[in-house]
Amino acid sequence: MPPLITIRGLRKTYRMGDENVHALDGVDLDFQKGEFVAILGPSGSGKSTLMHILGFMDTPSEGSIVFDGEEVARLDPDRRAWYRSHRVGFVFQAFNLLPRLTIEENVALPLLYRDGSDPAANLAAACAALERVGMTHRLGHRPGQLSGGERQRVAVARAIVGTPSIIFADEPTGNLDVKNVDRVLDLLGSLIKEGITVVLVTHDLSVAEKARRVISMRAGLVQEDRVR
Amino acid sequence: MRLFDRVRPAVINGLRELQANKVRSLLSMSGIILGVASLVAMVTVVQGMVGNFRQFVDAMGGIEKITILREQLPKEQEHLAELSEGLTMRDVERIRRTAPLIRNISPEARVGYEKIVYEDRETNTYVTGVTADYLPVAKRWVEPDQGRFVSDLDVLNMTDVIVLGSAVIPELFAPNVDPVGQVVKVRGRRFTVIGVLNNIEGTGMQIRSANSRSSGGAWRWRNSGAFIPVSTALTKYNGNDRLTGLGLRITDPEQLRDAVDQTERTMLAAHKGLRDFSISTNEQTLEDFRKTEAAFKLSLGGVAGISLFVGGIGIMNVMLASINERIREIGVRKAVGARGSDLFLQFLAEAAVVSVVGGLLGLLVSVGIVTLMNFILTQALPTGAVATLDWVIMGEGLAFSVVIGLIAGVYPALRAAKLDPIEALRHE
Known part of the structure; x- marks a missing residue:
């Protein structure tokens, strides 16, 4: 089976004052469908940049990315937005739920930006996603009324509502207590059974150990890529 | 139809923002409220005066x-x-x-x-x-x-x-x-x-x-x-x-x-x-009156125009402040798939909602002003200048406020549309 994502010679260079900073300095990687991968590295290692580029939030300076058979390294902003709403899900450290929306509205948000989106169908899909993360008892609540663990589960529901191919979780446990860390990681891990690729971005080795494959990064390069 | 599908959630969102920031929204609307009120009241009263004067000239035998x-x-x-x-x-x-x-x-x-x-x-x-x-x-x-x-x-x-x-x-x-x-x-x-x-x-x-x-x-x-x-x-x-x-x-x-x-x-x-x-x-009398009418319209129209302009600036100001507060929200929306145009529409709709609500409140105020003006004018002038509110004028006043709101919303909405999602998500 071909990989979901193939990246070759990926570079990202920022200009900082008079200097060029290489956030990514030639990265070659493959991601399989239904894989649970952790990208491990200290801050400044390039792991966030890699996640942003693979998540269609940024474009590389050089290199190629083949996503599901299509070259996607140089897409225009609207096309990247299409990929974000159809193929990618994000889970953030700070949850990033919108405080004025109810949790089902938050979960339905990615569907809102799809063409021909229908509010009733969106809410139904949101409820289904919330059921999968065990949050149906909180329908109608706002994020402020939820605990950290609950909020992150809602965020996971938002990430899966659009049936993405890949989910990026950026330090998803950084704001959670021990009990909820396991719960959220188990939840993310369970998604691979549905063929979703889960990419965990973290600087925490103990979190990264939950994944079957750990990619260590340093100074914009892949230092180690091991499968347990 | 597709545009409507995109505008509807934006409008609902705008109403929510308005509800969540009542005082701030009211303050930002004040310019529009006063602008629409003075515009509608001005046109109404001047039209009333014109109508009354026409009648007066007519009663003197008319222009013929x-x-x-x-x-x-x-x-x-x-x-x-x-x-x-x-x-x-x-x-x-x-x-x-x-x-x-x-x-x-x-x-x-x-x-x-x-x-x-x-x-x-x-x-x-x-x-x-x-x-x-x-x-x-x-x-x-x-x-x-x-x-x-x-x-x-x-x-x-x-x-x-x-x-x-x-x-x-x-x-x-x-x-x-x-x-x-x-x-x-x-x-x-x-x-x-x-x-x-x-x-x-x-x-x-x-x-x-x-x-x-x-x-x-x-x-x-x-x-x-x-x-x-x-x-x-x-x-x-x-x-x-x-x-x-x-x-x-x-x-x-x-x-x-x-x-x-x-x-x-x-x-x-x-x-x-x-x-x-x-x-x-009666030509000279009519001519004199036309000049007075024009002067009235010009000066009062100027006042209304200035307050609507200030109203527009008020809306723009509040929209910019609101965007600054919601940079993270913009980042989240972009991360889940919103295009620049989606956010442009969202913030433009918010500005439009503020101006429509402001315009409606302005119309309410104009009813009060016209009633007061009628009272004062009937006391002050023998011929009186009794004005009646006209739906067309009110509609025009409202339309004017919406146009102002939309113009004022363009720049903030463009800023929101152009925000980089990564930067926006990092914003504290």
Whole structure:
């Protein structure tokens, strides 16, 4: 089976004052469908940049990315937005739920930006996603009324509502207590059974150990890529 | 349809933001509220004034009326005074024959401010000798159930008949007496009342009570007066053939200037070159009024324009502040798939919602202002300027505020659309 994502010679260079900073300095990687991968590295290692580029939030300076058979390294902003709403899900450290929306509205948000989106169908899909993360008892609540663990589960529901191919979780446990860390990681891990690729971005080795494959990064390069 | 699908959630979102930030939204709307209120109130009141004035000019015979009055000879012709005949019925004949642009000629011979007596009641009013042409020239009429006006036959036969103004009736007759057919006395001469002139009512409330003594303002004089055949007036009272004035009605208001020229030439020829008359029209009055109206519109429109402009800046300011507060939200929305255009629409819709709500509140305020202005104007002006709110004007005011809101929303919305999602998500 071909990989979901193939990246070759990926570079990202920022200009900082008079200097060029290489956030990514030639990265070659493959991601399989239904894989649970952790990208491990200290801050400044390039792991966030890699996640942003693979998540269609940024474009590389050089290199190629083949996503599901299509070259996607140089897409225009609207096309990247299409990929974000159809193929990618994000889970953030700070949850990033919108405080004025109810949790089902938050979960339905990615569907809102799809063409021909229908509010009733969106809410139904949101409820289904919330059921999968065990949050149906909180329908109608706002994020402020939820605990950290609950909020992150809602965020996971938002990430899966659009049936993405890949989910990026950026330090998803950084704001959670021990009990909820396991719960959220188990939840993310369970998604691979549905063929979703889960990419965990973290600087925490103990979190990264939950994944079957750990990619260590340093100074914009892949230092180690091991499968347990 | 697709655009509607994208706009609908944006509008709902805008209403939510408004609800979540009530005080701030109200403050940002204040400029729009005042702008719309002053715009609508201004246009309404000025239109009211214009309408009232048109009525007033109309009551004076309208723009189609030319008035010829008897005048003293100018200095350089004073030595020819004995040649001056003044205005006579001969002038009426001459104009009728030689000035085709004139449709009606109404000779008027004022008898004086006379006491009119009916049984034990009496009242004072101006008595004027006229012909049947008085009605079309003065734009007056006699209601069918109120008798008839002076006829050509009355003039020919010098009959002693009288037509009374509607304001005179309650002074002379008890409410249960039909004035038509009654006999009144003017300087001891007995006149049969043959009709009552129509009552002039303005649309404004200050004009409606023309029958009462207490009010009626400038309109009251139009409803008083008494009219007898011009021949009766000249022969039985004045003892000469001199008329006080001539009222002319022209066929086409567009040809007013030509009609005035025609009349002047005819009159000068008939009067052997003596300028013992003056010719005037309502044109100047109307022109003066138009200038006043334009000045009003310009100055009040300027005020409304400035407040709407300030209102627009207010909205832009609050939208920029709101975007600054919601940078993270913008980042999240972009991360889950929102395009720049989605966010542009969202924030533009928010600005539009603020301006629509502001515009509606402004309309409410304008109702208050117009009511207050009406009250003040009816107290201050005899003719009054009673304005009624017009849906069209209100609609225009609202549309104007929406346009302002949309223009003010463009820049903030563009900023939101252009934010980099990664930067936005990092924003604390």
